[in-house]
Amino acid sequence: MTPSPSGPPAPEDATSGGGWPLIDGWARATLSPAGPRLWQTLTHKSACLSCAWGTGGQNGGFRDESGEPLQRCLKSVEAISAELQPAVPQSVFADRDMEELRQLTSAECDRLGRLDRPLILREGRRHYEPLSWDEVHALAAAAFRKPAPERVASYSSGRSSNEAAWLLQLLLRALGSNNLADCSDLCHAPSTVGLSEVFGSGTSNVSLEGLRKADGVVLVGSNAPANHPRLMNELIRLRERGGTVIVINPLLEGGLLRFGSPAFPIRSMLGAGSAIASLFLQPNPGSDVAVFLGLQKALLESGAIAWDFVKAHADGWPELIAQIEGTSWEAITTCCGLSREELAHTASRLAACRAVVFAWAMGITHHANGTDNVRAIANTAVLTGNVGRPGAGAMPIRGHSNVQGFGSMGVTVRLREPMRLALERLLGQPLSPVQGFDTRALIEAADRGVVETLLCLGGNLFGANPDSGQARRALGKIDTIVYLATKPNMGHFHGLGARQTLLLPVFNRFETPHRTTVESGNNWVRLNEPGTSHLRTAQLISEVDFLAELAHRLHGDAPVDWRRLHDVIYVRALIARTVPGYEALASIDESRREFEVAGRVFHQPRFATPNGRAQLATTPLPELTLPQADHFGGLAPGESGLVLSLITARSYGQHNTVVYKAADRTRGMLHRQTILMNPEDIAQSGLTAHGRVHVQGEAGSLTDIEVIPGSIRRGAALMFYPEANVLMRPVIDPDSGTPAFKRVPVLVREQRDARVP
Ligand SMILES: Nc1nc2c(c(=O)[nH]1)N[C@H]1C(S)=C(S)[C@@H](COP(=O)(O)OP(=O)(O)OC[C@H]3O[C@@H](n4cnc5c(=O)[nH]c(N)nc54)[C@H](O)[C@@H]3O)O[C@H]1N2
Ligand SMILES: Nc1nc2c(c(=O)[nH]1)N[C@H]1C(S)=C(S)[C@@H](COP(=O)(O)OP(=O)(O)OC[C@H]3O[C@@H](n4cnc5c(=O)[nH]c(N)nc54)[C@H](O)[C@@H]3O)O[C@H]1N2
Ligand code: SF4
Ligand SMILES: [Mo]
Numbered sequence: 053m054t055p056s057p058s059g060p061p062a063p064e065d066a067t068s069g070g071g072w073p074l075i076d077g078w079a080r081a082t083l084s085p086a087g088p089r090l091w092q093t094l095t096h097k098s099a100c101l102s103c104a105w106g107t108g109g110q111n112g113g114f115r116d117e118s119g120e121p122l123q124r125c126l127k128s129v130e131a132i133s134a135e136l137q138p139a140v141p142q143s144v145f146a147d148r149d150m151e152e153l154r155q156l157t158s159a160e161c162d163r164l165g166r167l168d169r170p171l172i173l174r175e176g177r178r179h180y181e182p183l184s185w186d187e188v189h190a191l192a193a194a195a196f197r198k199p200a201p202e203r204v205a206s207y208s209s210g211r212s213s214n215e216a217a218w219l220l221q222l223l224l225r226a227l228g229s230n231n232l233a234d235c236s237d238l239c240h241a242p243s244t245v246g247l248s249e250v251f252g253s254g255t256s257n258v259s260l261e262g263l264r265k266a267d268g269v270v271l272v273g274s275n276a277p278a279n280h281p282r283l284m285n286e287l288i289r290l291r292e293r294g295g296t297v298i299v300i301n302p303l304l305e306g307g308l309l310r311f312g313s314p315a316f317p318i319r320s321m322l323g324a325g326s327a328i329a330s331l332f333l334q335p336n337p338g339s340d341v342a343v344f345l346g347l348q349k350a351l352l353e354s355g356a357i358a359w360d361f362v363k364a365h366a367d368g369w370p371e372l373i374a375q376i377e378g379t380s381w382e383a384i385t386t387c388c389g390l391s392r393e394e395l396a397h398t399a400s401r402l403a404a405c406r407a408v409v410f411a412w413a414m415g416i417t418h419h420a421n422g423t424d425n426v427r428a429i430a431n432t433a434v435l436t437g438n439v440g441r442p443g444a445g446a447m448p449i450r451g452h453s454n455v456q457g458f459g460s461m462g463v464t465v466r467l468r469e470p471m472r473l474a475l476e477r478l479l480g481q482p483l484s485p486v487q488g489f490d491t492r493a494l495i496e497a498a499d500r501g502v503v504e505t506l507l508c509l510g511g512n513l514f515g516a517n518p519d520s521g522q523a524r525r526a527l528g529k530i531d532t533i534v535y536l537a538t539k540p541n542m543g544h545f546h547g548l549g550a551r552q553t554l555l556l557p558v559f560n561r562f563e564t565p566h567r568t569t570v571e572s573g574n575n576w577v578r579l580n581e582p583g584t585s586h587l588r589t590a591q592l593i594s595e596v597d598f599l600a601e602l603a604h605r606l607h608g609d610a611p612v613d614w615r616r617l618h619d620v621i622y623v624r625a626l627i628a629r630t631v632p633g634y635e636a637l638a639s640i641d642e643s644r645r646e647f648e649v650a651g652r653v654f655h656q657p658r659f660a661t662p663n664g665r666a667q668l669a670t671t672p673l674p675e676l677t678l679p680q681a682d683h684f685g686g687l688a689p690g691e692s693g694l695v696l697s698l699i700t701a702r703s704y705g706q707h708n709t710v711v712y713k714a715a716d717r718t719r720g721m722l723h724r725q726t727i728l729m730n731p732e733d734i735a736q737s738g739l740t741a742h743g744r745v746h747v748q749g750e751a752g753s754l755t756d757i758e759v760i761p762g763s764i765r766r767g768a769a770l771m772f773y774p775e776a777n778v779l780m781r782p783v784i785d786p787d788s789g790t791p792a793f794k795r796v797p798v799l800v801r802e803q804r805d806a807r808v809p
Pocket of ligand 1: 102103104127239272273274275276278300301302303305336337338339340414415416450452699700701702703704706707708709794
């Protein structure tokens, strides 16, 4: 439960995260020539672009929802700096053809600069060419008007506003299409599905204020030091008030052991950082159901189940208890690779806490049993009485800064009944009963040739999907693809429509000429003030204006006055009428008061299920055997190698498919073509640290990959996304449709003819 003794000599700074590099990064960015503009943006009243922790908004750029100052991390500086780049030089698209543009890496695409004019790539042409907004609107409307409603679709990524998201779904639904794929399908869909079943509400049921009352946090499958840095301040404070942090992760993430936060500058400058994990469990990837069943079994055996609470507020517990009793310790420990003693000790620490928040991210959801993982966590919260009161609850740590808002606005293939009824009233017609495509279903449908028109509101549909080969082929069968984006990414050069691809430049959140709102992962609705762009002569459009124009051209004036939807105040009035919990949005323009979405945070053990009780469900142990080397073509006689369970994750210097910095020093992975492995696995399979290997997955392979020794569980390995997405077949969790990005079977072979860079 402490760092594995077999671990490697740690790279210099691998035992902590944050610290001096962060402070140095701040200084460099803010003192650079772009510094003044950066400061101006940092203090602008709008929510941070980066993660869903939701810093910024009306309180000013640096404050969280409780008004606390100094809450802004280097990740937000990275995101803003990228948006403040100059426009892409015209010569890039005029001179470089698709072949050349396809050679660019993710970082190179991003560094081309900001998109500043509408572009089109027509069938048979090799260059993106400029066109006018009039032509764009006409082409887009024609592409949406022609096909049957089932053959048009959208994909979105949660960076845009609530207003744009709501318009997007209204536009599609009014056409008769429910094909609203969204990045959350690749992300927290298992959390939404699992939590909705158990508690009747699919988001976090803890507020930031609630988290501050906890004396225990169980942090599962999250690399918060890199991806939600401000959560680390809460963990530091929790430890300072004597609380317990239990981390569950196959990789001993340095920043989860100690973290140097700029909010605690003295400690951070001295290089000491603050202690984070009180206990660190390193299970096998994909085995979290076994970990939680083990904790539940230990709680049951030690008499630490909160029986009064369970009997008063939950259903389904007799079946769950029977499952816990009927599952042997041997089955549990074999599956997760942790000992009974480790699990029993952890359970006793958990039981000793007064109020526990269970928090998790992609290490839980990116599995073929992702929804079961979430159910197992929710079950544990209920069995310990840790939900429905201040300081306790279940907290999925959300990804994109407005991904949760997209779900609230109805950009989902699982529209909830109250919103469906409200939309039907608004439109005066029933919504189509046809099940919509989520992201994976969209790619499969495109691959079958049944998608004609696709609108992408942000994101990188090509880069985010598993099996990049299939993603490229599938997108290539779509007649028209319309990308709305702030900056070019690899998807714009690899994910091309058969007849035409439109690449349209939009204002980002802090530039949009009208007010917008977003929702944080803590259910907090933020109001963003209007802004201006540094790209003075650019032809940028607001996403709301683009969507309202398209809707007007498609639907005229009925049944709603689509032209009026250019007015965001009117859009907010309609959102307040149609989205449960968003009633306060109707008056936000006058009050300027940000608010918590109603009905999400449970202060009492009365849940949003039909009978108000939590609905527990059994969670089967997953089958985790890996295929043999033969499955991948086998090893030649005398060849070194082994089959591993590969985690694909973010480095410290990237935002999803967009890479800012190639090196991940915290993990000792100094470039992108690396694989992190356990030193004993390296030695026993005859590979060498820093040697080159060939990584073979079920869908594709990568060569010239450097082996990096690190503190990862034996049998597991880690590589960076999106490069690793060529490797995996799209295996999905049947309950949520989310791909298994974290337990990808691969064969790692020694590469004798390596081209050492
Ligand atoms: N700077 C930055 N911030 C971001 C993002 C970004 O790319 N960059 N992306 C945003 C988005 S969209 C999201 S979804 C979040 C992602 O935030 P995270 O979920 O923190 O991101 P990942 O890099 O996928 O890291 C997953 C973690 O889960 C662990 N893990 C893998 N498999 C398992 C398992 O089977 N069990 C357990 N218990 N742990 C496991 C990995 O070792 C790793 O520490 O961050 C958001 N914030
Ligand atoms: N192997 C593997 N694959 C994964 C994951 C993994 O961990 N492993 N993680 C998955 C997860 S959790 C997610 S969320 C997805 C992410 O998938 P996406 O959300 O599709 O991808 P991003 O890289 O976040 O998209 C970035 C692009 O959004 C555009 N953009 C930025 N800001 C704006 C804006 O304000 N408006 C508009 N219109 N566009 C904007 C820019 O052009 C930028 O290039 O990837 C998934 N794929
Ligand atoms: S924690 Fe997330 S929301 Fe807060 S400043 Fe950092 S990236 Fe932005
Ligand atoms: Mo995500």
